[in-house]
Amino acid sequence: MLKQEYFTDSPRETIELGKRIGKRLRGGEIIAFLGGLGSGKTTITRGIVTGMGLSDMVTSPTFAIVNEYREEGRLFVCHFDMYRLCSDELEDIGFFDYLDGGGVIIIEWSENITDLLSRLDNVIYIEIKRLSEDKRQFIIEDRSGGGRLDNLGD
Template sequence: MRFVTHSADETEALGERLAKTLHGGEIIAFTGDLGAGKTAFTRGLARGLGIPMRVTSPTYTIVNEYTGGRLPLFHFDMYRLGSSDELFDIGWEDYLQRGGVCAVEWSENVADAMQGAISVRIGRDSDEQRTIIIEGGGLDADSGI
Protein backbone atom coordinates (compact mmCIF):
# COMPACT_ATOMS: atom_id res chain seq x y z
CA MET A 1 0.00 0.00 0.00
CA ARG A 2 1.33 3.40 -0.97
CA PHE A 3 0.56 6.60 0.95
CA VAL A 4 1.70 10.20 0.57
CA THR A 5 1.80 12.43 3.64
CA HIS A 6 2.36 16.17 3.67
CA SER A 7 3.36 16.81 7.28
CA ALA A 8 4.65 15.09 10.40
CA ASP A 9 1.07 15.13 11.72
CA GLU A 10 -0.14 13.18 8.66
CA THR A 11 2.73 10.70 9.05
CA GLU A 12 1.77 10.20 12.71
CA ALA A 13 -1.89 9.75 11.73
CA LEU A 14 -0.90 6.97 9.31
CA GLY A 15 1.03 5.25 12.11
CA GLU A 16 -2.03 5.57 14.33
CA ARG A 17 -4.23 3.93 11.69
CA LEU A 18 -1.78 1.03 11.32
CA ALA A 19 -1.66 0.57 15.11
CA LYS A 20 -5.41 0.06 15.25
CA THR A 21 -5.02 -3.04 13.04
CA LEU A 22 -2.36 -4.67 15.24
CA HIS A 23 -2.99 -7.52 17.68
CA GLY A 24 0.42 -7.99 19.32
CA GLY A 25 3.52 -9.86 18.24
CA GLU A 26 4.04 -7.76 15.11
CA ILE A 27 7.38 -6.40 13.96
CA ILE A 28 7.28 -3.09 12.10
CA ALA A 29 10.52 -2.89 10.07
CA PHE A 30 11.29 0.71 9.09
CA THR A 31 13.65 1.83 6.36
CA GLY A 32 14.32 5.44 5.41
CA ASP A 33 17.01 8.07 5.56
CA LEU A 34 17.75 10.27 8.57
CA GLY A 35 14.84 12.65 9.07
CA ALA A 36 12.48 10.65 6.87
CA GLY A 37 9.82 10.30 9.57
CA LYS A 38 10.40 6.92 11.22
CA THR A 39 10.07 8.30 14.74
CA ALA A 40 7.03 10.40 13.75
CA PHE A 41 5.37 7.25 12.41
CA THR A 42 6.24 5.48 15.68
CA ARG A 43 4.65 8.32 17.68
CA GLY A 44 1.48 7.57 15.73
CA LEU A 45 1.79 3.86 16.49
CA ALA A 46 2.00 4.69 20.19
CA ARG A 47 -1.04 6.96 20.00
CA GLY A 48 -3.01 4.26 18.14
CA LEU A 49 -2.09 1.75 20.85
CA GLY A 50 -3.30 4.15 23.54
CA ILE A 51 0.14 4.75 25.01
CA PRO A 52 0.21 8.02 26.93
CA MET A 53 4.01 8.31 27.12
CA ARG A 54 6.10 10.70 25.00
CA VAL A 55 7.90 8.83 22.20
CA THR A 56 11.51 9.75 21.45
CA SER A 57 14.19 8.23 19.25
CA PRO A 58 16.07 5.36 20.93
CA THR A 59 19.31 6.14 19.07
CA TYR A 60 21.54 6.04 22.14
CA THR A 61 19.61 3.52 24.21
CA ILE A 62 18.94 1.01 21.36
CA VAL A 63 15.41 0.35 22.68
CA ASN A 64 12.71 2.38 24.42
CA GLU A 65 9.78 0.59 26.04
CA TYR A 66 6.33 2.17 26.16
CA THR A 67 3.47 0.75 28.20
CA GLY A 68 0.08 1.85 29.43
CA GLY A 69 -1.83 1.13 26.23
CA ARG A 70 -3.67 -1.90 24.92
CA LEU A 71 -0.29 -3.38 23.84
CA PRO A 72 3.28 -2.50 24.82
CA LEU A 73 5.47 -0.87 22.19
CA PHE A 74 9.18 -1.64 21.93
CA HIS A 75 10.93 1.00 19.80
CA PHE A 76 14.34 -0.11 18.53
CA ASP A 77 17.03 1.84 16.67
CA MET A 78 19.49 -0.47 14.90
CA TYR A 79 21.62 2.30 13.40
CA ARG A 80 24.61 1.51 15.60
CA LEU A 81 24.32 -2.28 15.43
CA GLY A 82 26.62 -4.17 13.08
CA SER A 83 24.68 -7.42 12.80
CA SER A 84 21.70 -9.44 13.94
CA ASP A 85 23.97 -11.19 16.42
CA GLU A 86 24.18 -7.94 18.39
CA LEU A 87 20.38 -7.70 18.31
CA PHE A 88 20.02 -11.17 19.79
CA ASP A 89 22.62 -10.25 22.43
CA ILE A 90 20.35 -7.47 23.74
CA GLY A 91 17.44 -9.90 24.18
CA TRP A 92 15.49 -9.60 20.89
CA GLU A 93 13.76 -12.95 21.40
CA ASP A 94 12.57 -11.85 24.86
CA TYR A 95 10.93 -8.77 23.36
CA LEU A 96 9.22 -10.88 20.69
CA GLN A 97 7.79 -13.21 23.34
CA ARG A 98 6.27 -10.34 25.35
CA GLY A 99 3.38 -9.96 22.90
CA GLY A 100 3.82 -6.30 22.12
CA VAL A 101 4.67 -4.45 18.94
CA CYS A 102 8.34 -4.11 17.96
CA ALA A 103 8.99 -0.98 15.87
CA VAL A 104 12.48 -1.27 14.37
CA GLU A 105 14.25 1.72 12.83
CA TRP A 106 17.17 0.95 10.50
CA SER A 107 15.86 -2.59 10.15
CA GLU A 108 18.09 -3.18 7.13
CA ASN A 109 21.03 -3.49 9.55
CA VAL A 110 19.42 -6.62 11.03
CA ALA A 111 17.44 -7.80 7.99
CA ASP A 112 17.84 -11.50 8.72
CA ALA A 113 15.93 -11.03 12.02
CA MET A 114 12.96 -9.32 10.33
CA GLN A 115 11.17 -12.37 8.89
CA GLY A 116 7.42 -11.88 8.74
CA ALA A 117 7.69 -8.16 9.52
CA ILE A 118 5.44 -5.41 8.26
CA SER A 119 7.74 -3.32 6.09
CA VAL A 120 7.36 0.47 6.29
CA ARG A 121 9.55 2.27 3.75
CA ILE A 122 9.56 6.04 4.12
CA GLY A 123 10.93 8.20 1.33
CA ARG A 124 11.49 11.90 1.81
CA ASP A 125 10.14 13.67 -1.28
CA SER A 126 10.55 17.22 0.08
CA ASP A 127 10.82 19.00 3.44
CA GLU A 128 7.24 18.01 4.28
CA GLN A 129 6.09 15.36 1.78
CA ARG A 130 6.77 11.67 2.36
CA THR A 131 5.95 8.60 0.30
CA ILE A 132 5.28 5.66 2.62
CA ILE A 133 4.97 2.09 1.40
CA ILE A 134 3.53 -0.45 3.84
CA GLU A 135 3.56 -4.13 2.94
CA GLY A 136 3.99 -7.62 4.30
CA GLY A 137 2.97 -9.11 7.60
CA GLY A 138 -0.35 -10.27 6.15
CA LEU A 139 -1.55 -6.74 5.41
CA ASP A 140 -3.52 -6.01 2.25
CA ALA A 141 -5.72 -3.24 0.86
CA ASP A 142 -8.59 -4.43 3.09
CA SER A 143 -6.55 -4.05 6.31
CA GLY A 144 -8.23 -0.78 7.23
CA ILE A 145 -5.19 1.46 7.03
Protein backbone atom coordinates (compact mmCIF):
# COMPACT_ATOMS: atom_id res chain seq x y z
CA MET A 1 0.00 0.00 0.00
CA LEU A 2 1.67 3.21 -1.11
CA LYS A 3 -0.57 5.98 0.25
CA GLN A 4 -2.51 6.01 3.48
CA GLU A 5 -4.44 8.75 5.19
CA TYR A 6 -5.23 9.45 8.81
CA PHE A 7 -7.18 12.18 10.58
CA THR A 8 -6.57 13.64 14.02
CA ASP A 9 -8.67 16.02 16.10
CA SER A 10 -6.08 17.20 18.62
CA PRO A 11 -2.32 17.52 19.16
CA ARG A 12 -2.58 14.53 21.50
CA GLU A 13 -4.02 12.34 18.75
CA THR A 14 -1.29 13.54 16.39
CA ILE A 15 1.35 12.52 18.92
CA GLU A 16 -0.29 9.08 19.17
CA LEU A 17 -0.13 8.70 15.38
CA GLY A 18 3.54 9.73 15.52
CA LYS A 19 4.24 7.09 18.17
CA ARG A 20 2.80 4.39 15.95
CA ILE A 21 5.07 5.54 13.14
CA GLY A 22 8.12 5.75 15.41
CA LYS A 23 7.68 2.17 16.63
CA ARG A 24 7.93 0.88 13.06
CA LEU A 25 11.17 2.63 12.10
CA ARG A 26 14.35 0.60 11.75
CA GLY A 27 16.94 3.21 10.77
CA GLY A 28 17.89 4.77 7.46
CA GLU A 29 14.44 6.21 6.81
CA ILE A 30 14.01 9.83 5.77
CA ILE A 31 10.72 11.33 6.88
CA ALA A 32 9.90 14.33 4.71
CA PHE A 33 7.06 16.56 5.89
CA LEU A 34 5.01 18.62 3.48
CA GLY A 35 2.64 21.17 4.97
CA GLY A 36 2.67 24.81 5.94
CA LEU A 37 3.22 26.82 9.07
CA GLY A 38 1.65 25.32 12.18
CA SER A 39 0.34 22.24 10.40
CA GLY A 40 1.78 19.95 13.09
CA LYS A 41 5.21 18.80 11.88
CA THR A 42 6.98 19.38 15.17
CA THR A 43 4.04 17.92 17.10
CA ILE A 44 4.02 14.62 15.19
CA THR A 45 7.82 14.50 15.44
CA ARG A 46 7.44 14.45 19.24
CA GLY A 47 5.34 11.30 18.84
CA ILE A 48 7.76 9.69 16.40
CA VAL A 49 10.71 10.31 18.71
CA THR A 50 8.94 8.91 21.78
CA GLY A 51 7.65 5.97 19.73
CA MET A 52 11.30 5.17 19.00
CA GLY A 53 11.91 4.88 22.72
CA LEU A 54 13.70 8.22 23.09
CA SER A 55 12.82 10.87 25.67
CA ASP A 56 10.51 13.61 24.46
CA MET A 57 12.94 16.50 24.22
CA VAL A 58 11.77 17.65 20.82
CA THR A 59 11.87 21.36 20.12
CA SER A 60 11.59 23.11 16.79
CA PRO A 61 14.92 23.12 14.93
CA THR A 62 14.02 26.44 13.29
CA PHE A 63 17.12 28.27 14.49
CA ALA A 64 19.53 25.37 14.99
CA ILE A 65 18.64 23.87 11.55
CA VAL A 66 19.23 20.40 13.02
CA ASN A 67 18.51 18.91 16.43
CA GLU A 68 19.82 15.46 17.26
CA TYR A 69 18.29 12.99 19.69
CA ARG A 70 20.61 10.22 20.76
CA GLU A 71 20.41 7.80 23.66
CA GLU A 72 22.45 4.71 24.46
CA GLY A 73 21.07 1.59 22.81
CA ARG A 74 18.49 3.43 20.71
CA LEU A 75 18.17 4.45 17.11
CA PHE A 76 19.03 8.14 16.81
CA VAL A 77 17.13 10.96 15.14
CA CYS A 78 18.34 14.00 13.20
CA HIS A 79 15.52 16.52 12.99
CA PHE A 80 16.00 19.21 10.33
CA ASP A 81 14.19 22.42 9.50
CA MET A 82 14.79 23.41 5.88
CA TYR A 83 12.65 26.56 6.09
CA ARG A 84 15.57 28.88 5.41
CA LEU A 85 17.57 26.50 3.25
CA CYS A 86 17.69 25.23 -0.29
CA SER A 87 19.37 22.19 -1.86
CA ASP A 88 22.55 24.13 -2.70
CA GLU A 89 23.21 24.74 0.98
CA LEU A 90 22.86 21.14 2.14
CA GLU A 91 26.53 20.38 1.63
CA ASP A 92 27.46 23.26 3.96
CA ILE A 93 25.34 21.96 6.82
CA GLY A 94 26.77 18.45 6.43
CA PHE A 95 23.43 16.98 5.40
CA PHE A 96 24.97 14.19 3.32
CA ASP A 97 27.02 12.91 6.26
CA TYR A 98 23.80 12.54 8.24
CA LEU A 99 22.27 10.48 5.42
CA ASP A 100 24.90 7.76 5.81
CA GLY A 101 24.65 7.67 9.58
CA GLY A 102 22.03 4.93 9.90
CA GLY A 103 19.64 6.95 12.03
CA VAL A 104 16.24 8.36 11.20
CA ILE A 105 16.23 11.70 9.38
CA ILE A 106 13.17 13.90 9.91
CA ILE A 107 12.76 16.97 7.71
CA GLU A 108 10.42 19.90 8.21
CA TRP A 109 9.87 22.11 5.16
CA SER A 110 11.03 19.36 2.80
CA GLU A 111 9.33 21.42 0.05
CA ASN A 112 12.62 23.34 -0.14
CA ILE A 113 14.65 20.29 -1.14
CA THR A 114 12.21 18.29 -3.27
CA ASP A 115 14.68 17.91 -6.13
CA LEU A 116 17.21 16.22 -3.89
CA LEU A 117 14.64 14.01 -2.13
CA SER A 118 13.27 12.75 -5.43
CA ARG A 119 16.69 11.21 -6.06
CA LEU A 120 16.86 9.37 -2.72
CA ASP A 121 15.48 6.00 -1.69
CA ASN A 122 14.02 5.44 1.75
CA VAL A 123 11.88 8.57 1.77
CA ILE A 124 8.59 8.53 3.66
CA TYR A 125 6.52 11.56 2.66
CA ILE A 126 4.02 12.83 5.20
CA GLU A 127 1.78 15.58 3.90
CA ILE A 128 -0.21 17.41 6.56
CA LYS A 129 -3.35 19.36 5.75
CA ARG A 130 -4.89 21.75 8.27
CA LEU A 131 -8.62 21.13 7.91
CA SER A 132 -9.68 23.38 10.79
CA GLU A 133 -8.23 24.80 14.01
CA ASP A 134 -7.82 21.32 15.51
CA LYS A 135 -8.37 18.86 12.67
CA ARG A 136 -5.49 17.56 10.57
CA GLN A 137 -5.24 15.16 7.67
CA PHE A 138 -2.06 13.12 7.26
CA ILE A 139 -1.27 11.57 3.91
CA ILE A 140 1.56 9.10 4.22
CA GLU A 141 3.42 7.90 1.17
CA ASP A 142 6.01 5.35 2.16
CA ARG A 143 8.64 5.02 -0.54
CA SER A 144 11.17 3.41 1.79
CA GLY A 145 10.17 -0.09 0.71
CA GLY A 146 9.18 -3.03 2.84
CA GLY A 147 5.77 -1.66 3.76
CA ARG A 148 6.83 -0.96 7.33
CA LEU A 149 4.18 1.70 7.79
CA ASP A 150 1.29 -0.31 6.38
CA ASN A 151 -1.86 -0.45 8.52
CA LEU A 152 -0.69 1.94 11.21
CA GLY A 153 -4.07 1.70 12.86
CA ASP A 154 -3.52 -1.95 13.83
